[in-house]
Amino acid sequence: MQQLAKEPEVIESSGHAPSRGVRPLNERARRIERRVTLITVLIPYVGLAGGILLFWNRGVNLLDLAVFAVMYAVTVLGIGMGFHRLIAHRSYQAVPFLKTTLIVMGSMAAQGPVIFWTAIHRRHHSYSDREGDPHSPHLYGSGVGAVLRGLWHSHMGWLFNHELTDWGTYVRDLLQDRKIFKLNRLYFVWIGLGLVLPAAAEGAITRSWLGVGRGFLWGGLIRVLIVHHSTWSINSICHVFGSRPYQLKDRSTNNAILAIPTFGESWHNNHHAFPSSAVHGLEWWQVDITGSTIRLLEKVGLVSAVKIAKKKQQAEFQEKPA
Ligand SMILES: [Zn+2]
Numbered sequence: 001m002q003q004l005a006k007e008p009e010v011i012e013s014s015g016h017a018p019s020r021g022v023r024p025l026n027e028r029a030r031r032i033e034r035r036v037t038l039i040t041v042l043i044p045y046v047g048l049a050g051g052i053l054l055f056w057n058r059g060v061n062l063l064d065l066a067v068f069a070v071m072y073a074v075t076v077l078g079i080g081m082g083f084h085r086l087i088a089h090r091s092y093q094a095v096p097f098l099k100t101t102l103i104v105m106g107s108m109a110a111q112g113p114v115i116f117w118t119a120i121h122r123r124h125h126s127y128s129d130r131e132g133d134p135h136s137p138h139l140y141g142s143g144v145g146a147v148l149r150g151l152w153h154s155h156m157g158w159l160f161n162h163e164l165t166d167w168g169t170y171v172r173d174l175l176q177d178r179k180i181f182k183l184n185r186l187y188f189v190w191i192g193l194g195l196v197l198p199a200a201a202e203g204a205i206t207r208s209w210l211g212v213g214r215g216f217l218w219g220g221l222i223r224v225l226i227v228h229h230s231t232w233s234i235n236s237i238c239h240v241f242g243s244r245p246y247q248l249k250d251r252s253t254n255n256a257i258l259a260i261p262t263f264g265e266s267w268h269n270n271h272h273a274f275p276s277s278a279v280h281g282l283e284w285w286q287v288d289i290t291g292s293t294i295r296l297l298e299k300v301g302l303v304s305a306v307k308i309a310k311k312k313q314q315a316e317f318q319e320k321p322a
């Protein structure tokens with residue numbers, strides 16, 4: 001376990017105009033991005049429609065739910081424990097096999113390749129709720145309409161209309177890592193794996209093609225859809241609704257209701273206060289499945305250099321806000 005160090009990758013904005021690391025996308029790049037995003041965001045809805053039809057005719061069985069739950073846990077951990085706490089914030093270290101596995105697991109969530117995801121997330125920390133934040137809900141002014149527009153933008157609207165995040169500024173460390181670069185390039189392979197695995201598992205267990213289809217739907221497409229909204233709720237709900245024990249310049253919140261589905265990522269005000277802490281649930285009652293998993297893996301030697309915000313640091317922070 002380590003004392004928290006200052007976050008190395010967060011770059012302070014020099015003023016309200018974000019120039020560092022943020023560039024407008026040219027029209028061609030914007031079109032391509034929109035198409036890829038539309039496909040990865042909309043296809044899971046086709047799966048949902050298929051799932052509803054299937055449910056109507058044959059219902060959902062326990063195996064469907066089990067396949068869904070396993071794949072949900074795998075990909076939510078891949079995003080939270082892998083992309084977010086390990087790669088974006090370097091809040092702990094993992095043995096190479098585990099690191100690779102977590103990146104593959106996170107890629108199966110279809111939220112963009114690991115380098116893209118990390119660049120966007122580090123920019124979010126650099127400009128939290130200010131101009132330059134790729135997905136702040138607070139940049140549309142005040143009033144109900146502005147709040148609703150902000151919630152839409154922060155939840156998923158930004159995916160279709162965002163600036164270019166300069167990789168040289170935000171993810172130079174990852175660009176120098178050949179293994180991560182290779183895993184990043186194989187992004188669509190990992191998405192495919194995330195669809196094939198549950199299909200193969202349910203097909204093998206039931207020894208039927210219907211099982212293959214059900215596994216593909218529940219563990220594949222519908223799971224991608226639910227994990228998308230689970231992760232995106234951190235960007236939208238956890239910057240609007242909830243408590244703010246740490247008075248920060250941004251509007252991040254702790255949201256207890258989302259703690260279970262997000263595996264602890266919704267202690268987001270804690271996270272913005274201590275971005276380098278591998279554990280986000282800082283109070284004993286703040287359930288943080290991802291943080292607990294990291295601690296458990298530390299005990300068996302798969303994880304090391306785990307940074308956790310100390311009680312003293314938390315108290316100091318609350319006495320003297322940022
Ligand atoms: Zn945030």
Ligand SMILES: [Zn+2]
Pocket residue numbers: 084088089121125271275
């Ligand atoms: Zn973060």
